[in-house]
Amino acid sequence: MTRLLAMLTARRGRGHLHWTDWASYLHLLIGLLLMFGPVLWLVLSSFKSEAGLVEFPPRLLPYEQARVSVEGYQQPLALFRITAGDMKGRELAEVRRIGLQAQMVDPANPREIIRIPAQDRERVMRLHFALENYGDLTGRFAFGTYLWNSVFITAMATLITLLVNSMAAFALSKYRFSGRDAVFVTILATLMIPPTIILVPNFFIASALGLVNSPWGVIWPGVATPTGVFLLRQYMLTIPDELIDAARMDHASEWRIYWRIVLPLSAPALAVLAIFSVMWRWNEFLWPMIVLNRSETFTLQLALNSFQGELTTSWNYLLAMTVLTLLPVTAIFLLLQRYITQGIASAGVK
Amino acid sequence: MATLQLRRVVKRFHETAVIHGVDLEAAEGEFVVFVGPSGCGKSTLLRMICGLEEVSEGDILIDGVRVNEVPPARRGLAMVFQSYALYPHMSVYQNLSFGLENLRLPRAEIDAKVREAARMLRLDQFLERRPTALSGGQRQRVAIGRAIVREPRIFLFDEPLSNLDAELRVQMRGEIAQLHHRLGTNMIYVTHDQVEAMTMADKIVVLRAGRIEQVGAPLELYNAPANQFVAGFIGSPRMNFLEGTPTAVDGSIGVVVEGIGTIRTDASGEGVTEGARVTLGIRPEHVALGRCGCNDVSFDVAQSEQLGNTTTLFFASPGFAVQVAGQVPARRGEAMSLNLPPDRCHVFDADGKALPRQSKGAAA
């Protein structure tokens, strides 16, 4: 403990904390609360029952009124603690409530009905994780379909993105041919045409190609990305040309050189692009909303959006679905945090 | 085994020629070394032979068949690269088998060939390793093995030893020479190191600035360099050069060097005009100590290198080196008597071309 304290205070080699250190830790503490708190709140809330969600002020953990099954009653009865009168401190189950009076029973002695004024009691709360919020998703909503749509689009788009962009990067990094620089500049120039400004014509093109309400309508437009070409080309430039020459001497066709030599050696760059692509596609929203109109084609993001817009929003299901939606991204982040942060810091893209 | 012919081969990059019409022939089984300073075009020439660079003009023939348009893999050649160019993501076995798989040979045949080559190169126990887990010499052997399994008509080597340390280089030099002896296949070997060229070649091709300066057996080049460039490039330590003017002496030519006097040689003075500039060349190891009554000179010692078996003396004016066997005590500033045997002297005209000599090399 003292060692930890010494370590904590050992900044700047003066043996005490400078005021800037205090400010720094304060900043980080507030940051932790602000950045991570909301997500934690979401996860905790997603385990609350419908009744627990409307409670005000809300509790931190998912509590639910305790219920006990009492002999002679078919349904479990709600449990209350008596706060006044001669029964004070006892826990009784409610049979029914009539006006200001409640009919209660002692679970240990279920035959005798006790009448208690309604204001002389409080509910007994127990920690209860409402797992049914998650369990009911497949039954009540086509959650499996949305999940499958999202997974299919993400996986296919990522595979095709890797293939299409690595082929282009291979041509741009390993061949000398006239027009190469012009092509490269043209591809980089598409940075100036973000998808948000060509929504209308892209919708026409998608519908002309019969891609509306098809996952391929979401997949194709974003498959060629200047970021991807740039990232892969820069990496492939570091692969020595002698390797390519050696493979040519080894009877390898150009396609085989690409597939068997250049692609495996570009694995680190491909991994970075794959992570980016998975993130882009899993989180994509505006374009899928335009192309996919039928609910059975919805991705998770679209499903979430359409449920939250409904008047009879069931927050318990919505929150559970939100948690499930952020789960894969979180898992990837926990596993590949270093890769992602390094990739972003070096490529300067998102 | 194959023959290789180059006919007026020219290479241009963006209109600038880097190879200016090279003619060359290599007989069956010959070990040919291309040597020259960096930028002389030797690697480009090699890459044209194997098909990795296009030929701008002229023809390349293998076994009498023109191969200019034949893709590299179909020329029946194999190349060992300077950086080895081993596939880093494949094991040694996969590196050796990759080319054979591309030929779609049956598995069993591939396996037999790979194991045979591995045994020959003592790579048996490394077959499952990745190249990064090998030493420099082992990587070199894998690179050679990759060439061997293909059973090429001609082996091409592009400065294969330049990444090795001095000791390993000597060892690998021996191994490649042995390999050539055992396989009997043609080898074309590019290097900038004249020692490698002298020790391994049947035939040396000296290149400079995209042109062949001289072609010949190692000792031919040493004894009778065709020009001043070859004379300076072949042999270590480097040949001494003294500038002067020609003068006729007993039917041969003498060179009048300022501050030294007339030095007699056995070169014929045909075609040399009085008053032209000529250069006298003599190898450091051919200069003798003491006086003999012919071409006696005396210089002040600037520096001496004692290696035990030989002594190299450097003289400041004129810039001149002498290498003699054994141990010669010499003090800085001490005057030393030397003689330059006339039959060891080369004379080059103003263009650097060697003048014909009467004793034709005076070997031994």
Place this chain on the structure above:
Amino acid sequence: MAGPLSDAVTDRSGALARLGASLLGLVFNLAERPMALAQKALGPRRLPWVFLTPNLVVFGIFTFLPIAIDIHYALTGGAQLLPSQRPYVGLENFHDLFECENYLDPTSCKRDLFWFGIYNTAEFVVLQVGLMIVFSLMTALVLNRKIIGRGFFRAVFFYPVLLSPVVVALIWKWILQRQGLLNAALDGAGLSTTDWLLDAHWAFGWTVFVSIWAHMGFYTLILLAGLQAIPRDVYEAAEMDSAGPWRVFRRITLPLLAPNLAVVVVLALIRAVQIFDEVYVLTGGGPGSATTFMVQYVFQTAFTQQVRQYGLAAAASLLLAGVLFCLTLVQLRVMRSKGR
């Protein structure tokens, strides 16, 4: 998780993995023969074009062609989607957008929502980018110190970047709702509560806050990389010169970080101008038009209204494209001068 769901998931993900693996082999085998033929037919000089083709085709169809069609839409009228069936109207769509009695008062304009979008976007961009860069820089400075748990805190600040805009919006919607966590906290502290997303000023403020929350980790990361590239000995030299922390920041850190800062500012501007996703889910552009931004105007005009005004939407997105084009030029310039 219930049985049917997990069964469905494992079933389908297993199938997906198999599909992926066999697909890779299939792609290679399918492509090998035609590529070999192409190599033979075209020769090595033209082969790279074959490798470029898929990429260029996708770019052509979904990036370059749309620009041309966008211009066509902007110059034509009617509600038809098919370009050939749309009547030419010249610059009418642009005149329509710019028809105003007073440009400073959106309500006086024919297309008032467009002008609300412009003013809202402008205000949003200035506030969001300005505040976000300040917070990111502060965080990066803190994370660049010898702090315990630096990697952990870096991850904490970065994590929201990966969340989808919809998830981000729902997280905050849940906190900001009438009976949400924020009101509970204020109530507990004896302060007055309000319906945050139903009040025009608060709603706008929260869109700024939420988008900063979601994106600042990205900029923090880039700035942190820039800070770490500054050699330590410069700081040590400054300490020897007994410079205080503020002076060190002003005279050493800031000038050395300036190129990175410029890149980050331009990137943030480009993205802020296109703000849509999280705001659309959080507020739907409301209350009224308080949080309606440019992209949402384009989206609504083209896709959600009874009469789909593609021409108007295309004209508006071309104006947006102009802004983004200028910003991207600045970006490329900044990046090049940084490279130097």
